Amino acid sequence: MPRASSSSRTSASRSWDAVAEWYLGWSGTRGSIHHRRTAIPLLLDLLAPQPGERILDLGCGPAALAPYIAQRRGTLVGVDRSPKLIEAARRAHRGKGRFLIGDVTALDRVTALESAPFDAATFLLSIQDIDPLTATFAGLRARLAATGRIVIVMVHPCFRVPRQSGWGWDEQRQLQFRRVDRYLTPLSVPMRSTADGRAATRSYHRPLEYYVGVLAEAGFVIDTLREVPAQPVARDSPSPAQRRAETEFPLFLGLRARRAAP
Template sequence: MRPPKRQNRKPGVRTSWDPVAAWYQGMVGEGGSKYHRKFAIPAILDLLAPQKREHMLDIGCGPGPLAPFIADVGARYTGVDASERLLRFARQHHGNAGRFFLGDARKLPTLDALQANSFDAVIFLLSIQDMDPLDQVLQAAAWALRDSGRIVLLMTHPCFRVPRQSGWGWDEGRKLRYRRVDRYLTPLPVPMKPHPGDQGGVTRSFHRPLSAYINGLSACGLLIDQVREIPKHEEGKTAGQSRADTLADQEIPLFLGIRAVKRS
């Protein structure tokens, strides 16, 4: 006789990273992954320009790698995530830098800990592409933000890094590394198995064209005032890399950062 199927522990939020929490917190660690440290966190801080005593809301905070950077400038930090396991890690390692709450990014008004129009800034650090539907998430973020407050999104560049639908190619004639994009305009939920050895975990990445973010923000009264397109290399050659690869890394951005301001 077959053993009974293991029950899911909780239905929870469908897009929560609880099933891959052990792998993800291992990769991010206390100080952030190498991508956090080199690109994502500096870009967020650059766009956010956090000020002393401001109150920041990090939506989809996961294991909380941003919290100490916000605390360091004397700003207040609140993180919300749908993964209990990642929040446990965040509280254990960054509990002295801020507060962490379990919650669904689409339903922030249902959280007792949060108030409408109360945050100076709202942040999505590598999390907006893991949430769906976008309009509900942006609406909830706008709800939390005070008038003239800012929202900062940092994501893999949706024009060039479409999961499973883009990649590098080699043009032998021109000795050129090029980026191939097979699909772009159609929104696409892409199942991701970040760690093949992990028993539990599949997450979903929600590809959307750039217009979905621009128009989605605008529909919530959030007007874009800054954009950063962040390459893997800004200048110089990385040891062991060909000139063609270095050029490709300099010219095709890895991340996109967007800042928008809530219209008062």
């Protein structure tokens, strides 16, 4: 069973409307460099979308995944709580999917979401912004076909804990290392703030065992796990220690889950 989350319903995931302009300025509607180089290729590899499949993208934001599913002749439906991000998705990806305003933790209340089952559901760097997950996966199970699958790509929770991890340098050993101050305790961490200083978004850290447990509780079993480092970006020449550390400590974790055998 999953560890109980430390976050309460009052601190549950919220709309990113207040920081939509900042997010669109950073990622655009095609995703950031990390989306395009690493996260999206990882998700597509795990998903292996087939022509005609119906994909439900949860926490879709401006729907960076949409053109990739369209290229593979699939149908994407994205759901997000932010009207501004959904509007950006509709403008940028017209004809490449349907984009709905709604709470992914309460899919039964998203009235525009059709009742026909989906072949797969995806979380592209969104699951750590969503709480509670128990309600999310319970609602998702009712929306997936009997052979449906879930693909999750997230910032690696073992090495990238918001405000509780970072890079360090051992001068004596000439070694760059990854420092993790907390891991097992679930955390609700205030992140991006509005101009008046109020926290507008939260990141929900959970240990890996939590994701395994909450998926199992909803009737899913993980069948594939991938750990992927960031792809190099143009910058001043990194030292050998930096290159080694960046290839040894993964930036992203990819999971694929399917329904458990009855």
